Amino acid sequence: EDKVVQSPLSLVVHEGDTVTLNCSYEVTNFRSLLWYKQEKKAPTFLFMLTSSGIEKKSGRLSSILDKKELFSILNITATQTGDSAVYLCFNYGGSQGNLIFGKGTKLSVKP
């Protein structure tokens, strides 16, 4: 059965800290792994990863995929209170390319 497991499920840090969020997966017909940020409303796109070992960066956020060990990490450096959100990891898998979600990591950044 396809599955995506995120850890930790919740995390509380202080502004300025660096955090690492984890996403492991077991997906048939793996194509892509995606990270999204969800605040109050709709999840918004952060990164799409398809190749191992290539880091994607956007400001203080970065992510990398390891297709051999079947996991990805999302790093956030110098965290800010605006980074507080649920971070979702999901794959496109299965024969129809359905989105297969982890449960999310709830990040709280304290001032």
Add this chain to the structure above:
Amino acid sequence: NAGVTQTPKFQVLKTGQSMTLQCAQDMNHEYMSWYRQDPGMGLRLIHYSVGAGITDQGEVPNGYNVSRSTTEDFPLRLLSAAPSQTSVYFCASKRLTDTEAFFGQGTRLTVV
């Protein structure tokens, strides 16, 4: 660009009532899908469609129906609402190839 539009944003139903959650996208995406998001459970797939006239069940389809008569619209019907269907519902669309998925703003549904 409107992207993915979901309506309504909030809804309260009584047990046994029926209703339809609307989802529309203007990006000509073949793939559309419905999820429910519950605390501690993540987003779970209810139904999905890979094109007009083609729908299939996801992980938690019971109590929900869908249809896809046009590329743009993918309504989700609750036939007889139950308290267990209290949740936040998201619609998402994407191209069939592996591209970014776009989400609607969500519908918070409470069944009393």
